Amino acid sequence: QVQLVESGGGLAQAGGSLRLSCTASGLDLSGHATAWFRQVPGREREGVSCAVDGGTYYLEDVRGRFTISRDNARSTVYLQMSSLKPQDTAVYYCAVVAASFCPAGPAAGSVRLRAGEFDHWGQGTQVTVSS
Helix, strand or coil, X not given: CCEEEEECCEEEECCCCEEEEEEEECCCXXXXXXXXXXXXXXXXXXXXXXXXXXXXXXXXXXXXXXXXXXXXXHCEEEEEEXXXXXXXXXXXXXXXXXXXXXXXXXXXXXXXXXHXXXXXXXXXXXXXXXX
């Protein structure tokens, strides 16, 4: 049984930093696309970043501020978030799918991760950024 457990959320001030972690059990991250999504009430889940062996994807809004990384040996994916903005406030979810690429496609005038193609999800961790 696959389980994803996120940690590291909390309260930060604008301009500050947080690091999220997602530890997977029941699967080997090698050969999987691992992603972070976020969601605020009343809005669709939004793909923030994704990593596969040899490649990464970032939502344009977070590029240059967030960094995704993963330690396959520890089955853990990280999201280092810096220069946080109040609009980064959301519940952040870790997601995984068996794929060698990050499932994405054209949407809203850019390329966006496709949440529906991810098989496994964590329970989410709240990130709140105060101004």
